[in-house]
Amino acid sequence: MRWLACELHTHTVHSDGRQTLQELGNGAARLGFDCLALTDHNTMSGLADKQIVEQSAGIFILPGMEWTTFHGHMVTIGLDDYVDWREAQPANIHDGVAAVHRHGGLAGLAHPFRIGSPACTGCYWEYAVQDWNDFDYIEVWSGTFAPIKTDNSRAFSLWTDKLNEGHRIAATSGRDWHEQADTEEPISVTYLGVKNETTIDTEQAVAALRQGRVSVTIGPLVNLEVISAAQVYGLGSIVPAGEGAVTAQVSIDCTVRSGLWALPHPDYHLILISNKGVIADYPLGSSDGLLELQAELPRDGLIWMRAELRGIVRGIRTMVAFTNPVYFE
Amino acid sequence: MFIDIKSAVNPNHSQSHIRYSFPLDRPVKALYLYFEYEPKLLDDNAQGRKLLEQSLERYVLPEQKELALSGIDRYLPLSNLITISVDDPNEYRGACHRHDSIQQLFLSESAASPGLLPGEIITGTWTITLSLHSIVTGSCTYHLKAWAEEEEAI
Numbered sequence: 001m002r003w004l005a006c007e008l009h010t011h012t013v014h015s016d017g018r019q020t021l022q023e024l025g026n027g028a029a030r031l032g033f034d035c036l037a038l039t040d041h042n043t044m045s046g047l048a049d050k051q052i053v054e055q056s057a058g059i060f061i062l063p064g065m066e067w068t069t070f071h072g073h074m075v076t077i078g079l080d081d082y083v084d085w086r087e088a089q090p091a092n093i094h095d096g097v098a099a100v101h102r103h104g105g106l107a108g109l110a111h112p113f114r115i116g117s118p119a120c121t122g123c124y125w126e127y128a129v130q131d132w133n134d135f136d137y138i139e140v141w142s143g144t145f146a147p148i149k150t151d152n153s154r155a156f157s158l159w160t161d162k163l164n165e166g167h168r169i170a171a172t173s174g175r176d177w178h179e180q181a182d183t184e185e186p187i188s189v190t191y192l193g194v195k196n197e198t199t200i201d202t203e204q205a206v207a208a209l210r211q212g213r214v215s216v217t218i219g220p221l222v223n224l225e226v227i228s229a230a231q232v233y234g235l236g237s238i239v240p241a242g243e244g245a246v247t248a249q250v251s252i253d254c255t256v257r258s259g260l261w262a263l264p265h266p267d268y269h270l271i272l273i274s275n276k277g278v279i280a281d282y283p284l285g286s287s288d289g290l291l292e293l294q295a296e297l298p299r300d301g302l303i304w305m306r307a308e309l310r311g312i313v314r315g316i317r318t319m320v321a322f323t324n325p326v327y328f329e
Numbered sequence: 330m331f332i333d334i335k336s337a338v339n340p341n342h343s344q345s346h347i348r349y350s351f352p353l354d355r356p357v358k359a360l361y362l363y364f365e366y367e368p369k370l371l372d373d374n375a376q377g378r379k380l381l382e383q384s385l386e387r388y389v390l391p392e393q394k395e396l397a398l399s400g401i402d403r404y405l406p407l408s409n410l411i412t413i414s415v416d417d418p419n420e421y422r423g424a425c426h427r428h429d430s431i432q433q434l435f436l437s438e439s440a441a442s443p444g445l446l447p448g449e450i451i452t453g454t455w456t457i458t459l460s461l462h463s464i465v466t467g468s469c470t471y472h473l474k475a476w477a478e479e480e481e482a483i
Contacts, residue, residue, distance in 0.1 A: 012443075013443045014423075014443045014444045015424075015425075015426040015427060015444060016426055016427040016428055040426075040444075041412075041424070041426035042412070042414065042424035042426045043414075043423040043424045043425075043426065043444045043445075043446075044423075045423045045441070045443065045444055045445060045446050046443075048447075068426055068462075070343075070344035070345075070460075070462060071344070082420075082421050084421060086346055086414070086458060086460065113388075115384065115385070115388045115389070115397070115404075116384065116387070116388050117343065117344070117384060117462075117463050118343075118377075118380050118381070118384060118407050118463045118465045119381060119384065119404040119407070121343070121344065121410065121462040121463045122462065124387075124388050150393055150396070154390070
């Protein structure tokens with residue numbers, strides 16, 4: 001499994017960004033990203049420069065578009081053609097999602113709790129959702145220093161609520177990146193787990209996000225596997241009901257994007273959390289290498305479990321990273 | 330000139346689309362659009378604060394309202410936002426979702442303004458859509474023009 005460092009929410013001069021795709025690609029590559037999704041507002045015209053920027057910046061570009069509608073912003077990724085955003089009404093968003101899926105794309109809620117009209121029309125998600133399984137992901141971390149932001153906490157809680165209700169839905173970060181301005185704030189990375197170690201393509205990245213092989217962080221890459229006597233279940237996998245005793249194995253890799261982030265004296269805690277609450281809480285202190293942990297799992301009533309890495313960032317104890325869940329039948 | 334329209338909208342038109350169609354009965358080299366609206370800003374910040382306070386009732390949890398109110402001025406001045414998108418007789422030709430209140434745009438076979446897709450300027454019915462994301466001023470006037478650059482005579 002190769003973990004692609006992705007930035008999944010970006011804008012250029014083709015909408016209201018103040019950067020060309022070349023500037024965006026160069027900037028993302030400098031920050032150690034392998035892949036970015038171009039999600040301009042209501043247009044895909046910026047993709048005309050995709051190949052030339054991929055080659056010169058050394059980064060893979062996923063096609064996308066942010067539906068910038070009156071009642072919610074919806075990020076769409078991986079689709080092969082434009083889908084009309086202007087028919088979206090408060091009660092019919094599932095029609096739009098279905099059309100995105102027909103074109104091979106994925107649909108996610110963008111920053112669902114950012115203040116809406118008149119500060120930012122559509123920034124707050126107001127679409128009626130009949131079936132949460134219809135959505136592929138929720139962008140739970142928006143912007144820089146995402147884990148401390150109130151709007152993101154609400155989005156994260158929404159995601160957890162939906163997991164508790166039994167839905168299987170991924171969670172991502174997105175900077176909503178509009179310009180090449182330096183920031184001192186921690187930058188989020190969404191890692192997508194792809195099976196091909198050597199080449200990157202849209203199909204693989206879309207499959208990773210659709211299946212929940214996703215880990216989000218402002219620093220170390222956290223991975224979680226559930227291991228039985230017969231098999232290893234990675235992020236997004238479903239452990240069958242008939243499976244016997246299982247163990248959780250967590251790895252925390254502090255060497256990713258080396259030199260491009262720093263969390264001094266983080267006093268990490270690794271938490272395994274599920275629909276049954278906290279399963280385990282390991283104080284890890286501060287580390288800059290690769291850590292591995294194992295824990296026996298109670299299966300009774302378990303429907304999902306994820307790993308969360310918490311620590312001290314800029315003097316604030318907060319979440320540093322989280323995996324997407326492993327699910328249990 | 331295919332379209333030359335001046336009109337006005339008000340806050341009741343927020344979150345709606347206005348569409349203008351015109352027939353193109355001959356091939357042309359390029360299609361040009363001019364779009365302008367004013368005012369851009371709601372200068373009355375007291376009114377802006379009032380509108381924001383109302384919106385916080387809807388968008389912020391009660392326990393976070395005080396904090397949100399204390400930071401309300403970062404959203405001021407409030408602004409109108411109208412964006413423009415283009416459809417040719419067969420397909421979507423893109424959108425220009427940006428905050429500029431004056432936009433001069435073009436489409437041709439080989440090039441187009443950022444946000445729009447280059448391609449043949451085919452005959453048939455073209456549609457310009459104005460998307461009124463937010464109108465916060467009592468009135469907002471706009472001017473939309475569409476015209477063509479003719480093919481050079483052979």
